[in-house]
Amino acid sequence: MSRITIAVPSKGRLKEQTEDWLASIGHTVRQIGGERGYTAEIEGIDAEVRLLSASEIAQGLIEGSLHLGVTGEDLLHDLSPDGPVDFEVLKRLGFGGADVVVAVPQAWFDVDTMADLEAAGAAFRKAHNRRLRVATKYLRITRRYFAQKSVGEYRLVESAGATEAAPATGTADVVVDITTTGATLRANGLKVLDDGVILKSQASLTRSIRAPWSEEANSIVQSLMRQPGTGTKRPL
Ligand SMILES: Nc1ncnc2c1ncn2[C@@H]1O[C@H](COP(=O)(O)OP(=O)(O)OP(=O)(O)O)[C@@H](O)[C@H]1O
Ligand SMILES: O=P(O)(O)OC[C@H]1O[C@H](OP(=O)(O)OP(=O)(O)O)[C@H](O)[C@@H]1O
Structure with a gap:
């Protein structure tokens, strides 16, 4: 079984705000190859992480070449030939409105x-x-x-x-x-x-309907759906 692929925006406000959101739920993003690298690691998540433009993320989710991604709902709706049957918005993130x-x-x-x-x-x-x-x-x-x-x-x-x-x-x-x-x-x-x-529209954590799904993907979704400030285990 190949690894789960997650995409986050590669530039601009969406990139910064997505990274802030991930850090707030305990999943800090570390870009590989510095500011210009196009792969990354997300702390605590075992997945292949790609940095792509917001439109590429929407396209990848619709086609099924990405499992999960953060992108604008406007792009998902516009690039999807069949409408929302191609993707499922899991969480609206409150930025990129x-x-x-x-x-x-x-x-x-x-x-x-x-x-x-x-x-x-x-x-x-x-x-x-x-x-x-x-x-x-x-x-x-x-x-x-x-x-x-x-x-x-x-x-x-x-x-x-x-x-x-x-x-x-x-x-x-x-x-x-x-x-x-x-x-x-x-x-x-x-x-x-x-x-x-x-x-x-706003930025949303979205899953692909076409990408092959697995238990592993479900457990990644669970970690990403966590609310800020919860779930980080600190020693008493
Ligand atoms: N003021 C804004 N200007 C541009 N995009 C915005 C703005 N506010 C929110 N967004 C959202 O950001 C997303 C577009 O981001 P961006 O321009 O980085 O994407 P892109 O279309 O992939 O870029 P590119 O034009 O370089 O291919 C859309 O979902 C859009 O709704
Ligand atoms: O209602 P407003 O607050 O004025 O924002 C809307 C404008 O912002 C964006 O342009 P921007 O120059 O940010 O980026 P883009 O043209 O490269 O998309 C967008 O394309 C609109 O033109």
Whole structure:
């Protein structure tokens, strides 16, 4: 039986906060090869530990090449072709919070809801002979949500970054992106639709459904589900 594989984020705030959380439950992470190493050890856990980007972790959990990982729920939902049947969120960790939202220019006074957006899409097509363009990196989430809200008159424009700038630069009309404080949306003259919050995401300990499971994996999950400050045995 091969070892259980666990992935933790390799950079940024998610990396630091994941390491802090693990340390708080008695499982300090030690990176192998220093700051630039891409493997690690987690104290008290017998597993292969990989440091990967948040999207790679989501992809690995969905495919089954990783057993357990910490990543954002937005990425899990978006990269999963079949929806949440591909993964199981075991514990929401309380950091890495961001909402995936639908936002339009503030100047669109008559568009405040997804129903308004559908009406605007139809009018836009008539007036300009083309569909509204929606810039996003969240392609699947956007398609699913727009279909659920019966918005059909649009075209997706895949965005690799600075999505909120797309309406101002003329590469799209509407955006779907993450927001935390709302500052970036405001700075770009955009507003979130009243029913435009698609998903409230945060960093989560997640298990793969496809990866071969074992008793060993169950006992690792038990150690990771421990609450901070419990379970560390100190001599009396
Ligand atoms: N303000 C924020 N900016 C970017 N990501 C955030 C923010 N707040 C929370 N997150 C979460 O962090 C995760 C993305 O992290 P990161 O940008 O490191 O991932 P990535 O997509 O793998 O990186 P890369 O773009 O380098 O491939 C997502 O789950 C996202 O929801
Ligand atoms: O609502 P706010 O608090 O303004 O945060 C949202 C912004 O933060 C992220 O960008 P960031 O520059 O952090 O990273 P990224 O663009 O590389 O994802 C994200 O992509 C949004 O643009």
